[in-house]
Amino acid sequence: MNFQVVKGMRDFLPEQAKKKQFIEDLCRRTFERYGFEPLQSPIVEDFALLAAKGSGGEAIKEEIYYFRDKGERELGLRYDLTVPLARIAASNPMLQKPFKRYCIGTVYRYDRPQAKRYREFTQADFDIIGSRSVLADFEILQVACDVMRALGLEFKIKVNSRAIMEELAKKCGVAPGQVRDCFRSIDKLDKIGPKEVGKELEAKGIDAKILEEISVNSFEKVKEALGEIECVKELEELLMLAKENGMKEVVFDLSLCRGLEYYTGSVFEAALNEGPSVGGGGRYDKLVETYGGQPSPATGMSFGIDRLLDSLEKILIVGPTTQVFVAPLSREFSLEASRLATKLRKFGIGVEFDVMERSVGKNLEYAKRRGIAFFIAIGENETKGRRVKVKETGSGTEKEFGIDDCAGIAGLVKSG
Amino acid sequence: MNFQVVKGMRDFLPEQAKKKQFIEDLCRRTFERYGFEPLQSPIVEDFALLAAKGSGGEAIKEEIYYFRDKGERELGLRYDLTVPLARIAASNPMLQKPFKRYCIGTVYRYDRPQAKRYREFTQADFDIIGSRSVLADFEILQVACDVMRALGLEFKIKVNSRAIMEELAKKCGVAPGQVRDCFRSIDKLDKIGPKEVGKELEAKGIDAKILEEISVNSFEKVKEALGEIECVKELEELLMLAKENGMKEVVFDLSLCRGLEYYTGSVFEAALNEGPSVGGGGRYDKLVETYGGQPSPATGMSFGIDRLLDSLEKILIVGPTTQVFVAPLSREFSLEASRLATKLRKFGIGVEFDVMERSVGKNLEYAKRRGIAFFIAIGENETKGRRVKVKETGSGTEKEFGIDDCAGIAGLVKSG
Structure with a gap:
């Protein structure tokens, strides 16, 4: 099977x-x-x-x-x-x-x-x-910027307004009943380009004049065309807030439509500079x-x-979730080794323990392959002498500690 | 709708x-x-x-x-x-x-x-x-103990062995073909008690003698009955490891069966002392x-x-995920307030900002109700004087800082 x-x-x-x-x-x-x-x-x-x-x-x-x-x-x-x-x-x-x-x-x-x-x-x-409030839209943009920046990505957050698009469509002679159809075509600008979108609009009997407005893609022109109406003022404030807060990744993009029909105001799209859209949203x-x-x-x-x-x-x-591997030199030292692992974990350290009953060599190899930074072997000497060596798996250098000096070992591990 | x-x-x-x-x-x-x-x-x-x-x-x-x-x-x-x-x-x-x-x-x-x-x-x-290795079963029990202890719960982790149960069933005269049926009944011990389980076994034509063994519930008796066979030695080591590592919550429970049939060795169940089972598992x-x-x-x-x-x-x-609420005294101070919020977040502090355009009184009320510890209002005095008061919402005490002294504010918030 x-x-x-x-x-x-x-x-x-x-x-x-x-x-x-x-x-x-x-x-x-x-x-x-x-x-x-x-x-x-x-x-x-x-x-x-x-x-x-x-x-x-x-x-x-x-x-x-x-x-x-x-x-x-x-x-x-x-x-x-x-x-x-x-x-x-x-x-x-x-x-x-x-x-x-x-x-x-x-x-x-x-x-x-x-x-x-x-x-x-x-x-x-x-x-x-x-x-x-536009302050809520602004907070959404802030969060989006913070996420993308923290991920170390190069990106833009495109911003537009459904309300502005509708006003513009009206002004360009698109009949109220055709606005949705018009936007569905405009939404394809990225994929098929203005020429094909123009053809589509014509085929639908929609005046393709709006494409010219979009191609200019200037907020100032939009303001000129529509005047200081509510939705223009809102988007202007949103763009101003972004600018004044140092969010230079936020850009006005008049071609941004977004497919879903429930959007009523601002629409957003986060896109990688060299890559696809990774997020979107808006006001609903x-x-x-x-x-x-x-x-x-x-x-x-x-x-x-x-x-x-x-x-x-x-x-x-x-990296791995653990910093230390504890390996008994042979099975009879499992208990002693396990006790050390338990105590180290109480110091907030991630510790892997040998559950395979492997040789110490195999365990060291495993720890290295996993990128676990420190390695402690427990055998007869360690158990009787009450001292352990903490080996850095990368450099191979060792430091000795008392077997009960977990604070000391933890200090080394945390600084390493 | x-x-x-x-x-x-x-x-x-x-x-x-x-x-x-x-x-x-x-x-x-x-x-x-x-x-x-x-x-x-x-x-x-x-x-x-x-x-x-x-x-x-x-x-x-x-x-x-x-x-x-x-x-x-x-x-x-x-x-x-x-x-x-x-x-x-x-x-x-x-x-x-x-x-x-x-x-x-x-x-x-x-x-x-x-x-x-x-x-x-x-x-x-x-x-x-x-x-x-039994060391793997032991690690599973360790993790379970750590989780339950960290949650502050009073609990037991019951441990048994499917293999031991099977040996015991054989010894008590349960036919090999009836072992599963037998366990299905035993699994109900918690719910319906030994008397009803006994009746069920009899109805199935299964010797109910095994119930006596279970009722004694002693690992020593099991050892006597079965001798030093592999599965007994394994469970003994598991119980020993738990004991020697201070996991007194781990107890042997011969009545633990667990419904799922894929278990082949140890079986585990985590149960609250005054409450239901919250987890289980075993070897498969x-x-x-x-x-x-x-x-x-x-x-x-x-x-x-x-x-x-x-x-x-x-x-x-x-608690809330934020420690500070920043409120503009009126809409015109939104930008200044928002800048402060942004800077404080860079110090790793959770900051809520007024997105409702509420009055400062309403915002303070909201911050208190949400358990947000600190409150900063930004108005004309703060903007011009470049100083802000950081109010503890609980006590009402205030401390003053320079509006750009985010390190200072962060220090207060983190120590508060």
């Missing part, structure tokens, strides 16, 4: 899993430093929720893992972390505002698997529910209402952890 | 999610201190794997979330973390041994939902693949082979995170 991982999904073996966890931990620490708190929701949701207007719609059935349980309930695996958040916000109106939550978890799509495209992947979402002031909640302005972003991992995997080095 | 969480599953709102995460982090840190590394596998697995001999068998379909995807593949949500581990160990024979991995993740059962019993729950597994030397792998001895344990959370929820206090 030979069992494989399910199509489009993948295992993370330790080397890779450690890197993934490093990225997730970094996200988490950053979110928490801004006062975001964790929220967890089930991976299985009612299909009615996933297919509700405002989220996926009935057509989502084709794109997700849909099934019926034994009680004939229609269920599905969540395809993002925003819809469950909106459900929770809608059904818990007593949640204190601002409700700042983060969630790092897997989501599921029944896409055609492609290179670097999986059917199970991990998102790290951070959202603020309850504030309609109507979504919580759609799920039966009280009107609740909301804004947030989502990082694709797998995308970040893909771009960092080759350069990230995450 | 009103959407609810799926039957038998639950959301973890921030207060609860923080506690759950605290427990998971503690498990993770402990696992890592022993050299266990993370491994992640998909939540969706081939049904053939979940239903393989050695794991659930075809009948598992009734107990799990089973479905077909759009490609007519038979799939299911994983019901434990051991079966995926065995699949990975079987299909990656080059993994370095010992392969010590941990995994904290959700698993799914289509049980009847009951109080404190969920259809989605979180397990924290830690296993050692590749060692048949044949499982990796069952999934097509090379013969790979294995041992491990699994904690039920939800069970641990249930017993700790009322006593755990997990």
